[in-house]
Amino acid sequence: MRAGDRAYRTLRAEILDGSLEPGTLLQEVEQSTRLGVSRTPVREALRQLAADGLVAASGRGNVVTAVSRDDIVSLYELREALEAKAAALAAQHHDDAPFDGIRERLLDAPRLLEQGEPGLGPYFAIVDELDEAIEAAAGNPFLGAALRNVQLHSARIRRLSRHNPERLRAAAGEHLLIVEAILARDAELASHATHVHLHRSLTNALATASEAVDAATSESPADRGPKVA
Structure with a gap:
């Protein structure tokens, strides 16, 4: 390399x-x-x-x-348009095998999340695998390129939920519903389930971002300013 x-x-x-x-x-x-x-x-x-x-x-x-609140809202507006369409296409065109495997791993997600920080890596790996499987099943290279760009920035926002076990457990259930809708070849349900998941994720991200801003503004001026890495 x-x-x-x-x-x-x-x-x-x-x-x-x-x-x-x-x-x-x-x-x-x-x-x-x-x-x-x-x-x-x-x-x-x-x-x-x-x-x-x-x-x-x-x-x-x-x-x-x-990543500002406006950035988060704008990103989720785009995510909803892209990901809901991708899930619907995946429901119409997918092979069962990849999604069967992801479904089994999502059923194990509660056990992973109970482990706390050590379980987060394996859990997010399942989510990444689901994203990749939906992109592949959708079969649209232009949509796929747009999804990859959005997911790059979504990864920064996703870590806002790392310390919210309740939200992580709920998100795991939402991902499972998306997978089951795809396996049922129900494009409308897959799109709707994606919409619900993103709406709840956005609500959580905005609430967490507000908490971070409040914490930052409570710091003394000496604590603020650019950090050098």
Whole structure:
């Protein structure tokens, strides 16, 4: 793998999982030292991240972008249009085998979620597999490309629910309903189940974002300002 691609994947993963928080300053020298590559691959990686909308240029360097309430609402508006259509198409055109396997793993999701943090990785892997199976079954490459772009940003918002076990359990049930609707070849139900899931996810994301803003505004001025990674 090229050094630029490796740097890009590492930085992207750290932004998506929250290791690099919004407002973190990503300076080329520091990142090249930390990642063990020259400045050129880091520069390439930062350009790609800027194209993804994950970093933005500032006077001091590149900064990890924040996700505002308006961003969340706009993203979910797009997700509803894309994902509801994809679920309906998947219900019409899918092969049962992938969805049968995902259904079995979703039935085990409550046990995973009871484990707390150790179970979150395996649970989110099931959700990612479901996204990929729906995209493949929908069979529309243009829709698939749009879905992948949306899912990149959705991953940042998804981690807002990591510390809400009740919401995670409810979401697992919602995903199961989507899978069962697809297996039943009921396009209308698959679309509706997706709509309900996204509506509830949006409500939770906005509530959690409000809590984060309240916590940030309660910090002293000395605590705020760009972080350097």
